[in-house]
Amino acid sequence: MGVWEAAKEELRRLLGFRALLSRPEKEVYRYDAILVGEEPFAVALPRTREEVQALVRLARRYGLPLVPRGAGSGLSGGSVPLGEAIVVAFTRMDRLALDPATRTAWAEPGVTTARLSEAARPFGLFYPPDPASYRTSTLGGNLGENAGGPLCFKYGVTGDYLLALEFVDAFGEAHLLERKAYDLPGLLVGAEGTLGLITGARVRLVPIPQHRATLMAAFPEVEALAEAVSRAVALGAVPARLEFLDPACVDAVEDYLAMGLPRGHALLLVETDGDDAELVQEELSLLEETAKAHGAKVRRAQDEKEAEALWRARRAVSPALGRIRPKRVNEDIAVPRSTLPEVVREIRALGEAYGLIVVQFGHIGDGNLHPNILFDPRWESEEKVWDLAHAIARVALRHGGVLSGEHGIGLMKRKFMAEAVDGETLEAFRQAKAALDPEGLLNPGKLLP
Amino acid sequence: MGVWEAAKEELRRLLGFRALLSRPEKEVYRYDAILVGEEPFAVALPRTREEVQALVRLARRYGLPLVPRGAGSGLSGGSVPLGEAIVVAFTRMDRLALDPATRTAWAEPGVTTARLSEAARPFGLFYPPDPASYRTSTLGGNLGENAGGPLCFKYGVTGDYLLALEFVDAFGEAHLLERKAYDLPGLLVGAEGTLGLITGARVRLVPIPQHRATLMAAFPEVEALAEAVSRAVALGAVPARLEFLDPACVDAVEDYLAMGLPRGHALLLVETDGDDAELVQEELSLLEETAKAHGAKVRRAQDEKEAEALWRARRAVSPALGRIRPKRVNEDIAVPRSTLPEVVREIRALGEAYGLIVVQFGHIGDGNLHPNILFDPRWESEEKVWDLAHAIARVALRHGGVLSGEHGIGLMKRKFMAEAVDGETLEAFRQAKAALDPEGLLNPGKLLP
Numbered sequence: 087m088g089v090w091e092a093a094k095e096e097l098r099r100l101l102g103f104r105a106l107l108s109r110p111e112k113e114v115y116r117y118d119a120i121l122v123g124e125e126p127f128a129v130a131l132p133r134t135r136e137e138v139q140a141l142v143r144l145a146r147r148y149g150l151p152l153v154p155r156g157a158g159s160g161l162s163g164g165s166v167p168l169g170e171a172i173v174v175a176f177t178r179m180d181r182l183a184l185d186p187a188t189r190t191a192w193a194e195p196g197v198t199t200a201r202l203s204e205a206a207r208p209f210g211l212f213y214p215p216d217p218a219s220y221r222t223s224t225l226g227g228n229l230g231e232n233a234g235g236p237l238c239f240k241y242g243v244t245g246d247y248l249l250a251l252e253f254v255d256a257f258g259e260a261h262l263l264e265r266k267a268y269d270l271p272g273l274l275v276g277a278e279g280t281l282g283l284i285t286g287a288r289v290r291l292v293p294i295p296q297h298r299a300t301l302m303a304a305f306p307e308v309e310a311l312a313e314a315v316s317r318a319v320a321l322g323a324v325p326a327r328l329e330f331l332d333p334a335c336v337d338a339v340e341d342y343l344a345m346g347l348p349r350g351h352a353l354l355l356v357e358t359d360g361d362d363a364e365l366v367q368e369e370l371s372l373l374e375e376t377a378k379a380h381g382a383k384v385r386r387a388q389d390e391k392e393a394e395a396l397w398r399a400r401r402a403v404s405p406a407l408g409r410i411r412p413k414r415v416n417e418d419i420a421v422p423r424s425t426l427p428e429v430v431r432e433i434r435a436l437g438e439a440y441g442l443i444v445v446q447f448g449h450i451g452d453g454n455l456h457p458n459i460l461f462d463p464r465w466e467s468e469e470k471v472w473d474l475a476h477a478i479a480r481v482a483l484r485h486g487g488v489l490s491g492e493h494g495i496g497l498m499k500r501k502f503m504a505e506a507v508d509g510e511t512l513e514a515f516r517q518a519k520a521a522l523d524p525e526g527l528l529n530p531g532k533l534l535p
Numbered sequence: 536m537g538v539w540e541a542a543k544e545e546l547r548r549l550l551g552f553r554a555l556l557s558r559p560e561k562e563v564y565r566y567d568a569i570l571v572g573e574e575p576f577a578v579a580l581p582r583t584r585e586e587v588q589a590l591v592r593l594a595r596r597y598g599l600p601l602v603p604r605g606a607g608s609g610l611s612g613g614s615v616p617l618g619e620a621i622v623v624a625f626t627r628m629d630r631l632a633l634d635p636a637t638r639t640a641w642a643e644p645g646v647t648t649a650r651l652s653e654a655a656r657p658f659g660l661f662y663p664p665d666p667a668s669y670r671t672s673t674l675g676g677n678l679g680e681n682a683g684g685p686l687c688f689k690y691g692v693t694g695d696y697l698l699a700l701e702f703v704d705a706f707g708e709a710h711l712l713e714r715k716a717y718d719l720p721g722l723l724v725g726a727e728g729t730l731g732l733i734t735g736a737r738v739r740l741v742p743i744p745q746h747r748a749t750l751m752a753a754f755p756e757v758e759a760l761a762e763a764v765s766r767a768v769a770l771g772a773v774p775a776r777l778e779f780l781d782p783a784c785v786d787a788v789e790d791y792l793a794m795g796l797p798r799g800h801a802l803l804l805v806e807t808d809g810d811d812a813e814l815v816q817e818e819l820s821l822l823e824e825t826a827k828a829h830g831a832k833v834r835r836a837q838d839e840k841e842a843e844a845l846w847r848a849r850r851a852v853s854p855a856l857g858r859i860r861p862k863r864v865n866e867d868i869a870v871p872r873s874t875l876p877e878v879v880r881e882i883r884a885l886g887e888a889y890g891l892i893v894v895q896f897g898h899i900g901d902g903n904l905h906p907n908i909l910f911d912p913r914w915e916s917e918e919k920v921w922d923l924a925h926a927i928a929r930v931a932l933r934h935g936g937v938l939s940g941e942h943g944i945g946l947m948k949r950k951f952m953a954e955a956v957d958g959e960t961l962e963a964f965r966q967a968k969a970a971l972d973p974e975g976l977l978n979p980g981k982l983l984p
């Protein structure tokens with residue numbers, strides 16, 4: 087029996103054959119929502135922290151890398167396996183315990199974001215971070231990528247809700263730590279599984295606001311939209327959601343839904359929320375007036391139903407884009423709000439220069455932009471697409487922005503890190519990595535260039 | 536010229552004699568607000584990041600440890616020098632730049648907490664973390680200890696406001712990092728200067744709430760007070776401040792001020808805030824009703840002036856305690872709110888068993904308790920005092936609490952860390968420390984046991 091057969095036999099003994107996938111099922115674990123990796127050595131589906139610890143010890147003995155994975159809905163290749171690796175899929179570790187009195191929840195990494203929020207609802211609480219994939223994405227994945235979402239302008243990102251973390255380190259030891267010095271839990275947030283495997287988290291829940299209000303504003307120019315947003319925020323508005331669609335995106339959605347959107351315009355969708363109905367409307371009025379002063383036509387939802395209809399435009403973006411080209415690269419940059427008009431213009435010009443379709447939308451409150459490159463791999467060069475993606479990332483860096491707003495670095499932006507972070511800091515990152523994972527077993531080939 | 540003389544000569548050349556203190560001035564830099572350390576080799580007062588970098592390189596060459604220091608108002612000995620060390624006092628690095636449009640401020644480490652908040656006020660903004668020493672404490676010190684304060688129940692601690700950090704590492708390299716993976720800025724928060732020297736920070740500011748309301752509730756028993764707080768929080772109250780004084784503390788303040796406080800009672804002081812006057816009063820009413828249902832007598836301030844008078848009781852705690860005994864050890868534990876009655880009882884009993892005066896107060900919303908041991912070193916044994924402090928820390932750990940709520944570990948609680956954190960986690964901490972400061976030059980003898 088060869089060494090690999092021995093490793094598989096040990097894995098089978100450890101987990102049982104139902105928790106160890108082989109061909110063809112393990113094929114499914116090659117990709118996330120954007121990239122395809124290599125066929126993993128094995129896919130393990132542990133149910134307990136102890137199994138995760140045993141897995142790490144086994145992996146160490148055989149020198150097999152471990153690639154943690156939640157729902158595989160990531161957008162930067164963070165959970166995509168490379169070379170001979172064991173994918174550790176956490177979907178079966180999905181215990182959830184709510185403590186409404188302390189407004190916290192203890193969740194295993196496989197609990198989906200939506201389930202966490204829905205379980206809190208009967209107690210008048212919710213869990214704010216809302217990545218687009220929140221129905222399927224898992225808390226473990228959200229922590230690994232420090233996921234954001236539309237609500238994050240007002241409510242903050244995943245890491246802001248983490249109170250304590252349980253993780254298994256590269257030696258198979260388990261740790262349960264509050265966010266006290268040294269804040270290793272915080273260091274693991276966004277680290278994409280390269281510093282430890284998350285096996286549980288205590289997160290903060292917040293009261294559901296009692297009132298909400300929505301408007302849609304159509305601007306003739308992206309510039310005016312970005313300025314209106316900056317102005318309203320400076321005046322004190324903190325909307326719950328602040329979403330932007332560029333004219334190309336609006337046209338795509340209108341082609342798809344024919345819901346009467348103003349073609350050729352940049353759209354802003356705003357939701358305010360709070361416990362006081364009047365203040366919620368006042369805050370929306372501030373947005374409305376600022377938008378009008380910047381030349382926008384504003385439609386204010388009269389009730390929840392109309393609000394839902396307006397938000398449909400935002401939710402339709404993904405399927406609408408899929409009708410234009412079968413594939414897309416979803417970029418994820420964040421830039422200072424003041425630079426948005428220029429950034430949007432440069433990216434549009436880059437798309438034209440490359441002869442590729444680029445649409446732009448995103449969480450404009452945070453300056454978090456998602457330029458999407460749409461393409462058909464049958465007749466458009468993927469290499470050119472990735473070149474353009476790289477050029478887009480460079481635009482962000484040039485304007486004082488960052489490589490990733492909320493999707494993470496993963497495999498996709500790994501090589502851009504050397505441009506985003508100076509050499510000494512990268513060296514500090516490498517030292518931190520070497521300290522916690524000296525043999526490089528934890529998700530190698532991700533995040534660090 | 537000996538090697539130490541050479542080091543001093545180099546320091547003088549680097550900083551100029553006005554920025555390098557010798558005897559007797561440097562004596563002042565031996566202590567913080569609670570502990571006395573050893574006479575430092577030198578005290579350096581750099582004015583720029585470049586000087587800090589040069590200082591680190593010089594210290595490396597001579598193997599001289601560096602002890603960063605803000606205002607020296609710390610309560611755990613974090614900035615106290617040990618052995619031959621260079622104290623790096625950041626008080627002259629106090630540049631501050633506000634950006635109201637993005638609601639952020641860039642501050643050097645020597646900017647005081649109060650100045651930051653006051654500079655933001657004309658723009659309708661403030662900086663919430665409010666340690667008791669906020670008038671003198673510096674942002675660098677606050678970041679190093681991850682300082683809290685009364686407002687932190689609602690608004691969060693220092694680390695929650697950090698957006699980007701500039702620091703000089705143990706090799707003299709400077710880094711300016713957003714809070715993206717790896718989140719080294721977050722790792723430096725609360726690390727007490729053991730992982731890097733902070734030279735600047737971009738922090739978040741928030742709008743000043745337009746309305747506030749205050750009440751004082753007197754409970755015959757601490758138990759009933761703790762239960763009322765738990766109940767009100769579970770019902771949805773998020774007061775801005777939620778302060779507790781035990782009966783011994785109330786008596787001390789009443790002896791001092793004779794303001795008519797109910798002797799022998801446990802006191803709760805509550806402040807609610809927000810932009811809607813009615814909601815602010817409603818939230819306070821929820822607290823009032825819950826307190827009454829738990830047997831409290833409630834006094835509600837009718838205006839700002841009366842509110843100020845009530846808060847005077849809280850602010851008088853420190854001077855009042857000074858009149859009972861000349862010295863005190865200010866403990867700082869945080870426990871789950873539900874365990875507070877039992878924790879307060881056990882600590883009271885410990886004080887009696889040791890024959891020492893112990894009073895208790897703190898930010899009860901967070902379960903953050905400050906048991907203070909009052910003593911006179913002329914006839915009460917300091918060793919016994921520290922023994923009792925240790926026993927108090929153990930009570931916190933036994934009830935699922937942590938060693939430090941907001942004062943940090945520093946020198947004072949360093950040896951307790953081995954009881955608070957398991958061996959494997961300490962090993963991970965040591966690896967992180969070794970990765971970022973392999974020669975152990977940065978504030979040695981602090982935090983890690």
